[in-house]
Amino acid sequence: MKNSNSSSTNCVNISKSATVEQCEANFQAPIVAPSAAADPILNVPVILSQVNVSSNLVANIQLPEPVLEIKDIKKRVAITQCRLMTPTVSPGPGVDPFATGDYQLYIEGHVRKNIQYAAPAPYSSGECVSSTMKSFTTEIPFKCVATIDAADFIRPVQLPLTNTRSEFDFFRTQNLGHGFPEKDQFMSSDLSQFHQVSTQFYNNLPYCELVSHSIIEWDEATDRTPLEQGVPYGEGTFQNMLEKMFLQFTVKILQVQHIRVDAL
Known part of the structure; x- marks a missing residue:
């Protein structure tokens, strides 16, 4: 290691330790949700609220080839971001980090759709229409902001302290x-x-868990055309589909907090 007097490209001189003698540790009471003072303290996730979110989606879906009919559609909701937008509080005497209020919940995600369909085979003729079973997977994105009223919180949110x-x-x-x-x-x-x-304060960020979802959807072809003559009446194909979806899902909002538990 070069001494501190010699030329060096290091931007920090590490020839001496930054530690001076010993460190002193003094007890500091953690921030605890209001409760009885004599009960034990646990640091655990607590449910702040559970809300049912509704959203409407409209999408145009273009299938990769002409489709005779839809056989089945499997759906799965995925939440990619769920953030409770809260104000901050400045540290100091008399400051209540558990102040209640109406807060916004920002949610972003998508609905994964796996469409199983029958595509007409090229050798269909006469009174018969042969088809092959195929599938097509796509994602319908959504994002929304929901307001959670103060009365809908089971426990108060611990607001982040500012640096x-x-x-x-x-x-x-x-x-x-x-x-x-x-x-x-x-x-x-x-x-x-x-x-x-x-x-600098290292605050606990509220997070979400997806509980359930419910979807009502209408999928309607917008370019259906009949097959050539000689096939059964009413048979046709389409490639474009208009989807209207009413989406409902339930999420739990949690946060790790210090709480007092009298059961112990």
Whole structure:
């Protein structure tokens, strides 16, 4: 290792340890949800609320080939982002981090659809229409913001504490030098030094769990054309489909909190 006097490309001098003597540890009471003071404290996920979210979706789906008929559609809801948008509070005496209010829940995801369909075979003729079974998978995206009223929270949300950063300086006097009276001095702070106190909080982020979903959908062909003459009446194919979907899903909103449990 090069000494501190030699030239080096390292931007941090690590020739000396940054640890000075020993560290001192003092007890600090954790932030605890309001409850009885004598009960044991646990750090566990708690249910803040459980809400049923509704959304309407409309999509145009283009199938990869002409389709004789839809045989089945399997659906699965996937939530890719679920965030409870809450305000922040500044740390200090008298501040309540469990203040209640109406908060917005931002949800983003998609509905995965696997469409199983019959495609007419090229050797269909006469009174018979032969087909092959195929499938097509697509995703219908959605995003929405729902407002959760304060009365709908089972437990209050622990709001995030904001980080703080403050600078401070020291007074310094210097001689003014030639051309100034000897009794006069330059009085200001020292520009060659920088002093700061900073505090950062690691807050627990509320998160979601998907409980259930329900979908009512209408899938209607928009370009259906009859097959050529000689096949059974009413047979035709289409490739474009208009989908109208009413989506409902239930999510639980949770957060890890310190709580007092009297059962122990």
